[in-house]
Amino acid sequence: MSEPSAEAIRDQLRSIAAPGGKSDIVSEGMVSDIFIAKGKVFFSLTVPADLADRLEPLRKAAEETVQKMPGVQKATVALTAERKNGQGTAPPSPAGPARPTPGPAAQRGPAGRQTIAVPGIGSIVAVASGKGGVGKSTTAVNLALALQQHGLSVGVLDADVYGPSIPRLLGLSGKPEMAGDKMMKPMESYGIKAISMGLMVGEDTPMVWRGPMVTQALTQMLRGVAWGELDMLIVDMPPGTGDVQLSLAQQVPMAGAVIVSTPQDLALLDARKGLNMFRKVEVPVLGIIENMSLFVCPDCGASHSIFGHGGAKAEAEKLGVPFLGEVPLQMAIRETSDAGKPVLVGDPDGAESTIYRQIAQRLVEEVEGVGAQGNEGPAIVFE
Numbered sequence: 001m002s003e004p005s006a007e008a009i010r011d012q013l014r015s016i017a018a019p020g021g022k023s024d025i026v027s028e029g030m031v032s033d034i035f036i037a038k039g040k041v042f043f044s045l046t047v048p049a050d051l052a053d054r055l056e057p058l059r060k061a062a063e064e065t066v067q068k069m070p071g072v073q074k075a076t077v078a079l080t081a082e083r084k085n086g087q088g089t090a091p092p093s094p095a096g097p098a099r100p101t102p103g104p105a106a107q108r109g110p111a112g113r114q115t116i117a118v119p120g121i122g123s124i125v126a127v128a129s130g131k132g133g134v135g136k137s138t139t140a141v142n143l144a145l146a147l148q149q150h151g152l153s154v155g156v157l158d159a160d161v162y163g164p165s166i167p168r169l170l171g172l173s174g175k176p177e178m179a180g181d182k183m184m185k186p187m188e189s190y191g192i193k194a195i196s197m198g199l200m201v202g203e204d205t206p207m208v209w210r211g212p213m214v215t216q217a218l219t220q221m222l223r224g225v226a227w228g229e230l231d232m233l234i235v236d237m238p239p240g241t242g243d244v245q246l247s248l249a250q251q252v253p254m255a256g257a258v259i260v261s262t263p264q265d266l267a268l269l270d271a272r273k274g275l276n277m278f279r280k281v282e283v284p285v286l287g288i289i290e291n292m293s294l295f296v297c298p299d300c301g302a303s304h305s306i307f308g309h310g311g312a313k314a315e316a317e318k319l320g321v322p323f324l325g326e327v328p329l330q331m332a333i334r335e336t337s338d339a340g341k342p343v344l345v346g347d348p349d350g351a352e353s354t355i356y357r358q359i360a361q362r363l364v365e366e367v368e369g370v371g372a373q374g375n376e377g378p379a380i381v382f383e
């Protein structure tokens, strides 16, 4: 029996009432792009963050509804929580060039389609975390600088459309210029090319991005930017698992993903979710980095393992994923990052910079190890 179309699935989902009961989940725009591969169906439901815990029955109902359709072998539905950035409550439209415009590269495609490389870019590496605030963006920026010090030309794409922090970390402001041909010029700081939703709409602009908008914004940042020749593009992902992760895996061939985690068990649990997400979409996990692992006393220099250091390493071993290294909790890292002058720039010979360079070295080795398959493009496979 042939599998149903995305449209047929969408119609079926109209039978499920949205929270509040006035309308259904499709009319309310809660259903993401629907991916179908060999009878397996995957999509997410965008729900308000404060209701996420209570909406498990809704997720289940959506899964069961689709699962009952002829030709569907298995349905997997994920809840994606909306995150509001800033103080506003209404979801405004992003302004100026940030507004994602529908373009040929943004059209929906069936699962498992060939991904198309971004011309000039060697490897695309995602830096991800299961939850927010673990230091993912700080790690992404310092890794980019460490890779550059290894002699690579590097770009950073801030895909954390919900809370873009790359402009602040790299001390960037203003708006990207146009390069002609409707392409945007990437901004540049410390020799790193960078683009971020934050540069285009301003960090304080409150945004609620819905699934389809996220996909288009990502396409625009990947293909609407004159990146030039890059050895590596580091993509700073939004925390958690959601549309951006799926969309990136579908749009471009990726060398792999790096998962940043703090040592706390909870973060590790979240990290595992992030890891499984990438595995599901057949993106190789290049390794785990433990951030804020040890607290180094600024006065005496002694290390204290206040967060149960070592958890990520043990977890990496258990999961059969490379452990790329650990970054201590260091005031220098926080202060320099938050001041827009990352530690790799401010103190390139310091202990922290050496740690980032060692991690970058391991990352390059991992990328080279999987490089042979890096250009084939991941097919979406659901278990």
Ligand SMILES: Nc1ncnc2c1ncn2[C@@H]1O[C@H](COP(=O)(O)OP(=O)(O)OP(=O)(O)O)[C@@H](O)[C@H]1O
Pocket (backbone or CB within 6 Å): 129, 131, 132, 133, 134, 135, 136, 137, 138, 139, 160, 163, 165, 238, 239, 291, 292, 327, 328, 329, 330, 331, 333, 334, 335, 337, 338
């Ligand atoms: N190793 C470290 N030592 C000290 N402070 C750190 C370290 N890593 C990150 N930080 C600080 O922790 C805070 C959160 O970091 P960051 O913004 O990179 O996290 P994130 O995971 O990207 O968060 P979000 O997902 O919310 O964007 C920042 O103030 C940053 O300077």
